[in-house]
Amino acid sequence: MSLINTGIDTAISIAERRSGKLGSALSAGRPQAVFLRNVYALKSSNWLVVLSGFVEPVFYLLAFGYGLGTLIGNIALPDGTLVPYAAYIAPALLATSAMNGAIYDSTWNVFFKMHFGKIYQAMLSTSLGPLDVAMGEIGWALARGFVYALGFMAVVTPMGLIPSWWGLLAIPAAVLIAFGFASIGMGVTSYLKNFHQMDWVNFVMLPMFLFSGTFYSLSVYPDWLRICIESLPLYQAIAMIRGFTLGVIDGALVGHILYFVVMIVLGLTFTTRRLRSLFLK
């Protein structure tokens, strides 16, 4: 074993190059190392579990869009255009799967790594900082969301469920949505102490999925309830993606996008603070 490196890049020289730079106490500027760890873990993980994230929205689409959809027929958009029921719910299912994927990654996976695997403890005894860990994990959730969105689009486009070319933008939109949920989810997970509390996450997610305009228009609600639902992130997500896939491009889309930009900024600030106080206690 030689202690004197012949190469230039030792752990110390790498760390010293970052010294004094902005945020160097919180981050080594290396979230990709955390991401890479997940790539290694994926190779040896259960592919069925990974696949389930892709299959789930497709099953919903088949059951509700085509099964139930035959009883419902076409849906009239606000401008009067008629679209098949399957085309109406497909974007909502994409938005929901982006949310579920991000929440699953940032709650269950993060919870396990935090408390049982002690993965973060190991990461933070290296020159990584808490911000590297947060960004690496969120980046991973995004990559997963991106692949799922791509897969879903690859299935539904040939079915004719994406009538507009604007629909291509549904893929980056799904990533934006995943980013929003993942950045908040990780911070929330840091408060959870046991699996029992994890059930509360599902308790919030499921009604949000059922009642956020996924399967029907919000016009069925009284005004006060409609406004409540509209302020929830999943409604914003569904409205954004539905706007793209059905080609209804208007000012409301800008609002939906801004909603998620704000959610990401707040989520990241919150999560990094939490991780710092959790790991540097």
Next chain:
Amino acid sequence: MSEIKEEIMIRAKGLRKTYGDFVAVDGIDFEVKKGESFGLLGPNGAGKSTTMRMIASTSLRSGGELEILGKDPNHFGPEIRAHLGVVPQQDNLDRELKVWENLMTYGRFFGLKGKWLKAKVDELLEFAQLEEKRNTKTDELSGGMKRRLTIARGLVNEPEIFMLDEPTTGLDPQARHILWDRLFRLKELGVTLVITTHYMDEAEQLCDRLVVMDKGKIMAEGSPAALIKQYSSKEVLEVRFGSENNKSASEKLKGVGDRLEVLPDRILVYSEDGEKALEQITKMGLHPITSLVRRSSLEDVFLRLTGRTLVD
């Protein structure tokens, strides 16, 4: 050790750590020099692991001063950690990864890359005697193998300070001796070691200098030999008169040796010459059921300083 430069690697002054009302570390001072093997001893809850975490820059101190390689860990955490190798009390290997992947990803966390890292991983697998297990998932390794892998992992960045928190707890004697051998080799290479342990024989084997901690404070400091000299006698005579008679016998033994300690099952006579003390006792007409003369050990010092009551 005279050829080693007197470079200070770790300096703590009035170092404190509190969790709410609980004081885990209560104002301790110590220095660790380059190339030294430094031990932190103490019963459970003495504050050893907390001190280790503060040095490892993964726990912010509540008060006092702490410098690692001249830098404050509150502001230079990631940078300081690049110089450190850490072996935590409980193995926290990545169970989702194979043996070599554990070393590889850990190296990446430090920003190490490519060929250099690959060669390093091979070298460490050899060092840890795990070449044949490189493609095994860490869950399937034995306790000793896991420990060796954790140690190998801590060396991937070629640390200048290597910190081990109870490195051999739970290992069988063979595995312990292999580990000790590995640590000796590191020490020969000039790596500064910081070790906590419950095992006094381990501390005597591995540490040049140590501090005994209790309830967050440092009770004593010195080399194992110096501590034995200061806090114990050269030899210890252990005599048993049967549990009912020990107490009455001890009354008569006053004045024998430097110091007496009466335990429920036996009496310890601390003396410069154990055989002589035993002779003295027999001359007094006392006949212990069993007697044993042994060299004084660090364990005697430890028990004297931290007491015999059980700490949970």
